[in-house]
Amino acid sequence: MSAAEVVATYLVETYLPLEQAAEAIAGEQSTGTFTAVARDTPELRERFAARVLSVEELPPTGNPDLPGTTRSRDAVKRSARVRIAFGLDNFGPSLPNLLAAVAGNLFELRQLAGIRLLDLDLPAPFAQRYPGPQYGVRGTRELLDRPDGVLLGTIVKPSIGLPPEELRLVVRELAEAGIDFIKDDELMGNPPHSPLADRVAVVTEELDKAAARTGRRPMYAFNITDDLDRMAANHDLVHAAGGTCVMVCVNLVGFSALAWLRERCVLPIHGHRAMTGVYTRVPQLGIDYIAWSKLARLAGADHLHTNGLSNKFYETDEEVLRSITAVRTPLLGGYETLPVLSSGQTPGLAPETYRRTNTTDLLVLAGGGIHGHPSGPSAGVTAMRAAWSAATSGTDLTTAANQVPALQEALNKFGSPYDGGRDGRG
Amino acid sequence: MSAAEVVATYLVETYLPLEQAAEAIAGEQSTGTFTAVARDTPELRERFAARVLSVEELPPTGNPDLPGTTRSRDAVKRSARVRIAFGLDNFGPSLPNLLAAVAGNLFELRQLAGIRLLDLDLPAPFAQRYPGPQYGVRGTRELLDRPDGVLLGTIVKPSIGLPPEELRLVVRELAEAGIDFIKDDELMGNPPHSPLADRVAVVTEELDKAAARTGRRPMYAFNITDDLDRMAANHDLVHAAGGTCVMVCVNLVGFSALAWLRERCVLPIHGHRAMTGVYTRVPQLGIDYIAWSKLARLAGADHLHTNGLSNKFYETDEEVLRSITAVRTPLLGGYETLPVLSSGQTPGLAPETYRRTNTTDLLVLAGGGIHGHPSGPSAGVTAMRAAWSAATSGTDLTTAANQVPALQEALNKFGSPYDGGRDGRG
Numbered sequence: 001m002s003a004a005e006v007v008a009t010y011l012v013e014t015y016l017p018l019e020q021a022a023e024a025i026a027g028e029q030s031t032g033t034f035t036a037v038a039r040d041t042p043e044l045r046e047r048f049a050a051r052v053l054s055v056e057e058l059p060p061t062g063n064p065d066l067p068g069t070t071r072s073r074d075a076v077k078r079s080a081r082v083r084i085a086f087g088l089d090n091f092g093p094s095l096p097n098l099l100a101a102v103a104g105n106l107f108e109l110r111q112l113a114g115i116r117l118l119d120l121d122l123p124a125p126f127a128q129r130y131p132g133p134q135y136g137v138r139g140t141r142e143l144l145d146r147p148d149g150v151l152l153g154t155i156v157k158p159s160i161g162l163p164p165e166e167l168r169l170v171v172r173e174l175a176e177a178g179i180d181f182i183k184d185d186e187l188m189g190n191p192p193h194s195p196l197a198d199r200v201a202v203v204t205e206e207l208d209k210a211a212a213r214t215g216r217r218p219m220y221a222f223n224i225t226d227d228l229d230r231m232a233a234n235h236d237l238v239h240a241a242g243g244t245c246v247m248v249c250v251n252l253v254g255f256s257a258l259a260w261l262r263e264r265c266v267l268p269i270h271g272h273r274a275m276t277g278v279y280t281r282v283p284q285l286g287i288d289y290i291a292w293s294k295l296a297r298l299a300g301a302d303h304l305h306t307n308g309l310s311n312k313f314y315e316t317d318e319e320v321l322r323s324i325t326a327v328r329t330p331l332l333g334g335y336e337t338l339p340v341l342s343s344g345q346t347p348g349l350a351p352e353t354y355r356r357t358n359t360t361d362l363l364v365l366a367g368g369g370i371h372g373h374p375s376g377p378s379a380g381v382t383a384m385r386a387a388w389s390a391a392t393s394g395t396d397l398t399t400a401a402n403q404v405p406a407l408q409e410a411l412n413k414f415g416s417p418y419d420g421g422r423d424g425r426g
Numbered sequence: 427m428s429a430a431e432v433v434a435t436y437l438v439e440t441y442l443p444l445e446q447a448a449e450a451i452a453g454e455q456s457t458g459t460f461t462a463v464a465r466d467t468p469e470l471r472e473r474f475a476a477r478v479l480s481v482e483e484l485p486p487t488g489n490p491d492l493p494g495t496t497r498s499r500d501a502v503k504r505s506a507r508v509r510i511a512f513g514l515d516n517f518g519p520s521l522p523n524l525l526a527a528v529a530g531n532l533f534e535l536r537q538l539a540g541i542r543l544l545d546l547d548l549p550a551p552f553a554q555r556y557p558g559p560q561y562g563v564r565g566t567r568e569l570l571d572r573p574d575g576v577l578l579g580t581i582v583k584p585s586i587g588l589p590p591e592e593l594r595l596v597v598r599e600l601a602e603a604g605i606d607f608i609k610d611d612e613l614m615g616n617p618p619h620s621p622l623a624d625r626v627a628v629v630t631e632e633l634d635k636a637a638a639r640t641g642r643r644p645m646y647a648f649n650i651t652d653d654l655d656r657m658a659a660n661h662d663l664v665h666a667a668g669g670t671c672v673m674v675c676v677n678l679v680g681f682s683a684l685a686w687l688r689e690r691c692v693l694p695i696h697g698h699r700a701m702t703g704v705y706t707r708v709p710q711l712g713i714d715y716i717a718w719s720k721l722a723r724l725a726g727a728d729h730l731h732t733n734g735l736s737n738k739f740y741e742t743d744e745e746v747l748r749s750i751t752a753v754r755t756p757l758l759g760g761y762e763t764l765p766v767l768s769s770g771q772t773p774g775l776a777p778e779t780y781r782r783t784n785t786t787d788l789l790v791l792a793g794g795g796i797h798g799h800p801s802g803p804s805a806g807v808t809a810m811r812a813a814w815s816a817a818t819s820g821t822d823l824t825t826a827a828n829q830v831p832a833l834q835e836a837l838n839k840f841g842s843p844y845d846g847g848r849d850g851r852g
Contacts, residue, residue, distance in 0.1 A: 030586060030613065037583040037797035039592055048587035064490040066707055068740025089618055090586055096651050096678040097615035100700055104612060107703030108739035129653075157463040160456060160516050161474035166465055186530060187456065189523035192515055225522050227555075228654070228686040252522040254680020260654040274526055277533030281492055282708050313534035314494025371463035 004088040004123035007053065008102040008291075012082045013063060013114030013284055015075035018055050022082045024111045026050035029101055030090060048090055050101070053083040061114070063284035069113040077113055093125040095255045095295060107285060114284030120291045126298060127332040130259055135268040135302040136336030137361050143244055143268065144180050144219055150350075150360040150388045152381070153181030153219075155342070155367035160187050164194055168202040170377065174370075175210030175218050177381035181363060184223035186249050186274045196222060196234055200241045208242070221247040221270035221303075228257055232264050239267055248301075251275040255299045262300030270340070271301030281314060289319075290326045297327070297337045303363060308341035309353050317356070324357055338363050345369050347387030347397070347407055348416030354391040364388070374409050383410035430514040430549035433479065434528040434717075438508045439489060439540030439710055441501035444481050448508045450537045452476035455527055456516060474516055476527070479509040489710035491539040503539055519551040521681045521721060533711060540710030546717045552724060553758040556685055561694040561728040562762030563787050569670055569694065570606050570645055576776075576786040576814045578807070579607030581768070581793035586613050590620055594628040596803065600796075601636030601644050603807035607789060610649035612675050612700045622648060622660055626667045634668070647673040647696035647729075654683055658690050665693055674727075677701040681725045688726030696766070697727030707740060715745075716752045723753070723763045729789060734767030735779050743782070750783055764789050771795050773813030773823070773833055774842030780817040790814070800835050809836035 091097035211217035224234035342365035370380030390400035440447035517523035637643035650660035768791035796806030816826035
């Protein structure tokens with residue numbers, strides 16, 4: 001019997017004594033049922049029961065109670081950070097079976113007024129089962145021939161509806177402008193009006209032409225998200241045509257489907273986080289991005305969306321920075337994933353993003369921020385590049401904009417969110 | 427271009443004008459971005475934009491605001507049932523790509539103080555892509571040789587840790603007692619201490635022996651949940667040994683993995699709902715069971731867990747009854763799935779469950795309610811069977827208990843939740 005354990009960290013909020021609530025979680029998620037049953041021996045519990053490692057009380061969170069919470073009269077809600085160890089022998093190093101143990105029915109327990117899986121410590125056998133990211137930061141930089149500096153990308157806009165021949169023009173313009181990375185919108189799959197095979201054909205042709213002219217071939221992440229056999233076939237199609245990246249919406253196929261693809265995949269996997277909000281938005285429920293991103297990285301995501309500062313979604317900058325740190329934190333002795341900053345990203349955000357992340361190991365995507373540039377996408381790329389160049393060299397954006405008219409135009413239109421000049425969000 | 431559309435129904439709560447919030451959803455989930463972009467023409471929008479079909483204001487819900495909600499001073503929160511149509515040509519009849527459109531980034535929108543996907547109307551092309559349940563109610567009844575009456579089952583307890591030779595004794599006793607269905611706990615996967623192959627061997631041997639003696643072979647749902655290739659191999663192992671059912675935790679593998687298995691599967695799929703609470707528990711966020719269960723049925727679940735009345739989890743009886751109705755409502759011209767009632771189920775619940783569901787097309791699982799019977803699991807089965815027999819024939823439970831000592835014992839221990847005598851829940 002191996003001594004390997006998974007340690008799950010939870011936010012627990014309850015009207016019960018904290019230790020009792022912690023034991024309820026450990027029981028529900030291992031050997032317990034609601035009444036004593038035959039063959040349930042102390043020896044069996046000793047070997048298989050999950051163990052509460054620590055209960056660290058926290059200040060009141062102010063979170064609303066989950067519906068259906070048990071509360072006795074006069075009881076006071078308390079909150080704690082609870083760590084629970086699950087013997088790996090209970091389920092083996094399998095992502096779906098891990099989820100049964102550390103999540104499972106937990107979110108339905110009436111004893112809990114709040115229950116959120118915050119973090120997971122995974123033992124070495126997971127690394128033996130799951131190879132993790134194939135390219136990560138270094139592999140992506142090598143493919144792009146960008147050994148340093150921020151990686152700059154965009155999303156094809158409009159999100160859907162663009163015929164392949166118009167997509168060709170968009171890609172041509174972006175590639176000529178020196179962008180590093182282009183991706184399909186997550187809403188663009190393999191629809192009849194713009195089949196993936198047609199998109200792959202026109203895009204790779206344009207990238208090849210750009211490479212011949214400029215010496216640099218941008219990476220294009222084709223959204224291959226689909227039912228699994230189709231997703232694998234989509235990957236093969238992209239690879240056969242000379243594509244260098246595929247995008248998968250992690251939650252829409254599931255962690256185990258991502259891991260399944262990873263085993264068949266020779267291209268970097270750009271992991272989109274669509275639907276993560278259902279896990280993360282309510283702080284008293286769900287799965288925190290820190291735990292979520294570990295599962296996605298384990299399953300093989302080379303790139304992982306974190307949102308960006310001042311994004312158009314609900315997350316605060318502090319939450320975004322925490323997600324970026326999470327993705328960059330070493331996992332299982334080396335699994336390396338590139339954080340992808342997106343949503344409402346404009347040149348004005350570069351200095352603050354660099355100041356607060358202190359790294360250029362970032363893939364920064366500007367969709368509207370590039371396509372909506374007053375002088376067109378090419379000027380949008382120039383403006384983003386100039387802004388990041390200024391940010392990393394410590395040059396003031398206003399000074400840089402004096403030298404780069406495209407940057408000045410972008411700042412005029414999108415503003416600089418950190419000096420109060422921003423508009424156009426919403 | 428096909429006129430097929432998906433219609434998604436949402437609960438929307440917002441401080442914006444309701445129509446504006448509805449349009450924000452339709453925009454984010456189809457052609458929109460945060461600023462005007464090149465090539466975004468009225469013609470493109472006309473063809474590809476999602477359309478708001480209706481906005482039906484609801485009384486205030488009392489739900490807390492989602493974090494990060496935009497609210498202007500003096501604005502009042504309003505709630506509405508909003509129906510939005512998405513052209514199927516935007517993504518095709520694919521489960522993951524459907525989720526990108528109807529869920530996607532939606533849960534992260536700051537414009538929404540509440541956003542929940544309530545229901546989905548799926549057009550016929552989904553039925554062409556996904557064969558749906560292979561057995562459903564009728565197929566399961568045929569395999570069990572139970573043309574009518576409630577189907578009675580249990581979960582192996584203790585949940586984990588039982589050595590195969592002890593599992594053998596549990597299964598023998600239950601099979602002799604005439605149970606219809608036995609399942610692995612969702613925490614029991616394929617762990618080193620009790621490998622699936624060993625469990626399959628002892629269980630099928632015992633079921634065969636029971637069938638030879640009693641003329642009736644219970645169905646055993648082996649939990650095959652695992653990484654996908656392993657899950658498919660697990661299914662083949664169960665089938666090769668003469669097993670008649672497999673269990674899959676739908677959320678832990680994902681809808682598309684379930685659909686992938688369905689294409690390779692010859693056995694009924696028992697769909698467990700572990701982790702559904704993360705989608706359902708907070709009413710102002712997530713995916714309602716009605717929409718969730720349609721996706722699981724489409725992907726091929728023959729059985730689907732709904733919880734039972736008076737269960738030990740957070741759901742009210744009204745919510746459980748709504749879930750049972752959802753699973754029994756015809757889908758795509760006939761997809762038929764058997765509702766599975768479980769959690770805290772005891773004989774005392776039979777009359778109320780039958781009165782309120784008005785059907786015996788139910789698989790009722792009692793775990794602790796059978797294994798925790800004072801005279802052992804065999805008496806537990808007898809008590810459950812007697813209680814359901816009384817319920818469907820209109821006999822009072824107390825009267826029935828006079829004839830069946832095992833039922834009297836069960837009522838003494840577990841009580842009858844609807845006459846105030848219940849205890850033992852926890």
